[in-house]
Amino acid sequence: MRYQVTHLTRYGYGDPVSLCHSVAHLKPRETPYQRCAMANLRINPWPSVVREHRDFFGNRVSYFSIQQSHLQLEITASAEIEVWAPPLPEPTATQPWEKARVQSLPLSAAEGTSARLFALPSPAAALNPLATDYARASFSPERPLLEAALDLVSRIHRDFDYDPTSTTVATPLAEVLAQRRGVCQDFAHLAIAALRGLGLAARYVSGYLETLPPPGQPKLRGADASHAWLAIYCPEARETGGWVDLDPTNDCPISDQYITTAIGRDYQDVTPVRGVFYGGGEHSLEVSVDVDRIASG
Numbered sequence: 001m002r003y004q005v006t007h008l009t010r011y012g013y014g015d016p017v018s019l020c021h022s023v024a025h026l027k028p029r030e031t032p033y034q035r036c037a038m039a040n041l042r043i044n045p046w047p048s049v050v051r052e053h054r055d056f057f058g059n060r061v062s063y064f065s066i067q068q069s070h071l072q073l074e075i076t077a078s079a080e081i082e083v084w085a086p087p088l089p090e091p092t093a094t095q096p097w098e099k100a101r102v103q104s105l106p107l108s109a110a111e112g113t114s115a116r117l118f119a120l121p122s123p124a125a126a127l128n129p130l131a132t133d134y135a136r137a138s139f140s141p142e143r144p145l146l147e148a149a150l151d152l153v154s155r156i157h158r159d160f161d162y163d164p165t166s167t168t169v170a171t172p173l174a175e176v177l178a179q180r181r182g183v184c185q186d187f188a189h190l191a192i193a194a195l196r197g198l199g200l201a202a203r204y205v206s207g208y209l210e211t212l213p214p215p216g217q218p219k220l221r222g223a224d225a226s227h228a229w230l231a232i233y234c235p236e237a238r239e240t241g242g243w244v245d246l247d248p249t250n251d252c253p254i255s256d257q258y259i260t261t262a263i264g265r266d267y268q269d270v271t272p273v274r275g276v277f278y279g280g281g282e283h284s285l286e287v288s289v290d291v292d293r294i295a296s297g
Contacts, residue, residue: 001082001083001084001210001256001257001293002080002081002082002083002293002294002296003080003081003082003083003210003259003291003292003293003294004078004079004080004290004291004292004294005028005077005078005079005080005081005208005259005289005290005291005292006076006077006078006289006290006292007026007076007077007078007208007226007272007287007288007289008074008075008076008077008286008287008288008289009074009075009076009077009272009273009285009286009287010072010073010074010075010285010286010287011072011073011074011283011284011285012071012072012283012284012285012286013070013071013072013073013279013280013281013282013283014280014281014282014283015071015279015280015281016069016070016071016279016280017066017069017070017071017073017277017278017279017280018069018278018279019065019066019067019277019278019279020065020066020073020275020276020277020278021063021064021065021275021276021277022063022064022065022066022075022273022274022275023061023062023063023273023274023275024041024061024062024064024075024077024272024273024274025059025060025061025062025206025261025262025270025271025272026039026041026062026075026077026261026272026273027039027040027041027052027060027062027077027079027261028060028079028081028207028259028260028261029058029059029060029260029261029262029263031240031260032086032239032240032241033083033084033085033086033240033256034081034082034083034084034259034260035081035082036079036080036081037080037081037082038078038079038080039060039077039078039079039080040077040078040079041062041064041075041076041077042075042076042078043064043066043073043074043075043076044072044073044074045066045068045070045073046066047064047065047066047067048065048066048067048068049063049064049065049067050062050063050064051063051064055269057262057263057264057269058263059261059262059263059264059270060262075273080294081259083256083257083258083259084256085254085255085256086239086240086244086245086253086254087237087239087240088146088237088244088253089146089234089236089237089244091144091146091147091150092144092147093144093236094144094145094146094147094234094235094236095144095145095235095236096141096142096143096144096145097139097143097144097145097148097149097198097200098141098142099145100145100200100233100234100235101119101198101199101200102115102116102119102199102200102201102233103199105235115201115233115242116201117201117265118196118201118202118203118233118265119196119199119200119201119202120196120265121193121196122265122266122268122269123266123268124173124189124266124267124268125173125189125192125193125196125204125265125266126173126193127193127196127197128173128174128177128193128197129197130174130177131173131177131190131193131194131197132193132194132197132198134155134177134190134194135152135194135195135197135198136198137155138151138152138155139152139198145200145232145234146232146234146236146244149195149232149234149244149246150246150253152191152194152195152248153191153246153247153248153251153252154251156187156190156191156248157187157248157249157250157251158251159180160176160180160181160182160186160187160190161180161181162181162182162183162184162249163181163182163183164183166179166181166182166183167181167182167183167185167186169185169267169271171186173186173189173190173193176189176190177190183249184227184228184229184247184248184249185228185267187248187249188204188205188228188229188230188248188249188267189204189266189267190248191230191246191248192204192230192266195230195232200232200233201232201233202230202231202232202233203230203231203243203263203264203265204228204230204263204264204265204266204267204269204270205228205229205230205231205245205260205262205263206226206227206228206260206261206262206263206264206267206270206272207226207227207228207229207258207259207260207261207262208224208225208226208227208258208259208261208289208291209224209227209247209250209257209258209259209291210224210257210258210259210291210293211224211291224289224290224291225287225289226261226272226287226289227247227249227258228249228267229245229246229247229248229249229254229258230245230246230248231243231244231245231246231263232244232246245258245260259291
């Protein structure tokens, strides 16, 4: 499946901003089942400095600095991506989950060594005894790893309400557990913390999900949004580098409707745009995303 993605971020300031430094994770990464044909950023006002680098996780990171007074900052990220549905190992044929814990992985395996990083706690997905206990209902002794992980994802989907007004990017996991509601970011963090509490490796994935309007209805421009899910390390998933991506918000493995932008330990590693600015006073933020399917041929 081929897509055109346009992600617009607009900041408005009450007072002039004299200087800002920003980093952005807005250019999709290459994966075994995703190819990025084109990606660019349009920034207004035009920055004095623009650079791009790969971070520790292999994500494309854009840095820019605006060194002139401005009352508005507009960042438009455009990309063309081709996506294939990644293969899914037979869940019941995956090894018992206890064997997939990082302390059980051979040190000589490159994938296993890389996975160890994602079994450690991180700021937004810290180990939480309640999250670990929540996972244990899915991870009974000797249960196949992927079967258990899919069950955990289904339970989060069933037990937690999707409520865009209930949390912010700073809401702690403990509060999400207590109120049993949140958004895709919260559900990904919950699953990651739960899996890490069992000694398993899980990472945060940011990107986009193609949404389709009801039959006969036009697609609303700007109505799509950034999305987040998780990936669990599964040794049987050899064709995808040992990782299986799962979406607790929609209770499913990812398909060719999912576009991956960046991976990290949690949201803080892959924030779409962050930075510092001088001046500005009160400010507003608008974000709109369009994910459009490109007809083949």
